[in-house]
Amino acid sequence: MAHRQGQQRRPSIHDVASRAGVSAATVSKVMAGVTTVKPENAQRVFDAVEHLGYRVDPLASDMRRAKRRIIGAIMPEFESEFFGQMVTQLESLAEQRGYTLVAASSRESEAREKEILERMHDWRVAGVVLAPVRNEHGPAAEFMKANGMTGVLIDRVLSDDAFDTVSADSAAASAEVARELIGKGHRHILVIGLGEQAATVRARLDGFRGTALALAPDMRIDVVLAESTVEPLRAQLRDYFDKCEGKAGGQRPTAVYSLFLKGTLVALSEFRRRGWHCPNDISLVGFDDAEWMQVTWPAIAAVVQPVHQIAGHAMEALFARIEGGDGPPRARLEPCQVLMRESVGSPGNGPHSGGGNRQ
């Protein structure tokens, strides 16, 4: 029996009660901080708790309560800085209120998203922070609605008629990007994104296009959208540039605006393949910042999402609802910061030649 990791029985509230010479009910009150307990008894309880190393079992305690002190968080993935920071933040905020955060990854699948939600419902979580794979109209939000769950939708959402939403102000940030690029002299820009993220893509695209065309009505904006996964985008982008090269020189865009992080990676990798360097051969801005973007050469320009604000307001809204808060759902948009770094230059300042591999 060596090396057996034994699971000795933990002291229960009754152990404490009998050692303190009071009833379990009294112990419960003391633990809950009720002040109507005779100080002397309270002390006896504290002593017993101390001696036995007693801690209340939060799950057992939740059994008897209406709502469990658990918040569910569902993210499309855990692998990116953005969602990693988001979970970290949400966890802190939940803990501050005495709740435990249980996070799950939908792995970019709407089907799985719904399964997770069912599981969270089974767990009778007090509330859910859902970052949907696609948008606010998916089966998951539907499920939440149908089952009267309380929750908040974040990130890839704009607004909803049943839940509060909190997301980055994509449109404003994109307008800012447009302003910057136009200001640098760009008049032919390619925008890449993921069609699946309908709401967000639309907002980012419209925000960009609106401002860009207002500032430079004659400019050209091309759009390449992959449907639902990133891989196809790689091929589509290659095709797109092949076509550009086919025509007379100067037909290719002088800048690329990627609407999401993986798109930025794909663009960078395509530039590599063609031997293009930023910003001389082409400029690049990406929505979503990452730590590495400021140490590479050139540093990559990016839209920084206010993770803390999003997390903060999401939790605020969620707890307001949990505590019975009423009123129509609120849609919040948090302002982003646009960091123009070295990957953006002015067209014509570099060779911007026919794309020969200058390896």
Next chain:
Amino acid sequence: MAHRQGQQRRPSIHDVASRAGVSAATVSKVMAGVTTVKPENAQRVFDAVEHLGYRVDPLASDMRRAKRRIIGAIMPEFESEFFGQMVTQLESLAEQRGYTLVAASSRESEAREKEILERMHDWRVAGVVLAPVRNEHGPAAEFMKANGMTGVLIDRVLSDDAFDTVSADSAAASAEVARELIGKGHRHILVIGLGEQAATVRARLDGFRGTALALAPDMRIDVVLAESTVEPLRAQLRDYFDKCEGKAGGQRPTAVYSLFLKGTLVALSEFRRRGWHCPNDISLVGFDDAEWMQVTWPAIAAVVQPVHQIAGHAMEALFARIEGGDGPPRARLEPCQVLMRESVGSPGNGPHSGGGNRQ
């Protein structure tokens, strides 16, 4: 009362029982898949379940069981690809066995690590996968031991006398890095790391140094270790290079081997500051790979950790213990892959001059 996210009462096992005209115990058996129930009754139960939309409450069900079907996972952070992938994997594996993974971030704090462990103990989790902040001898592992918790230690660990451990084979990978760098002609290499991660750093350093000196006994290996946080490393690195520059030319290392991801970022950022380019001015290899490393120019050489294997074996070991598996603790080392990319070249092939800013 509009827009109130209502929490209607869910059907309990008794609701199902009475609708099916059987006892709660029978329903419980049907749900558990016990075959000794009369088919006719089972059918009635299924119908009632269907009709009421009943689902068992996993927490309530765990109350009566010895162990709860919950696995706790504690990571130093959620923001990096490595731990993000790790959590995703662990979650999958736990679910496959019918368990729920509850992940928490210790935010690189040993104090918090212990607190989380206490909470997980309160939750009576069946087992814990702990990726300690520092090493296997921290207060968290101590706590697990003292309380007879069952668990597995991963990542920043080598071996333990109480728990199974699973980690990347740092020593072998570092030896491989040494071989590659020596092969390219490097004879003066700087290694940077975090002193706090004692076990891991030691293994990586020894693995590297051993092989390097065996291959080129006359070579010079410098080491810069920051104690516990990353920021000081930045300053130390700056000082180090300042000193190099102070001496006669050629005194600076021709390659840097970073023992951890953030170190790679710091190195890159310091190179930027000095206007050094890889691999012409200096070569760089980092322990731990990331998606961006292959799209930057140059692509950054890195040691790829076998996240899937680590997660897989960790869970395997954990469940073996949960199911009563006996025997001495096992320490597993999973082989890494070393990806030599463009950031590594041969010394003397580039300018490698006195470090003028060639902006």
Next chain:
DNA sequence: CTGAAAGCGCTAACAA
């Protein structure tokens, strides 16, 4: 101010 009693939703013995 305190404790007995009744349960939260479920499962495990055991008896029928």
Next chain:
DNA sequence: TTGTTAGCGCTTTCAG
């Protein structure tokens, strides 16, 4: 094969 009984560990009336 099924239902009864007795809890898991805790909280919450409610009578004393």
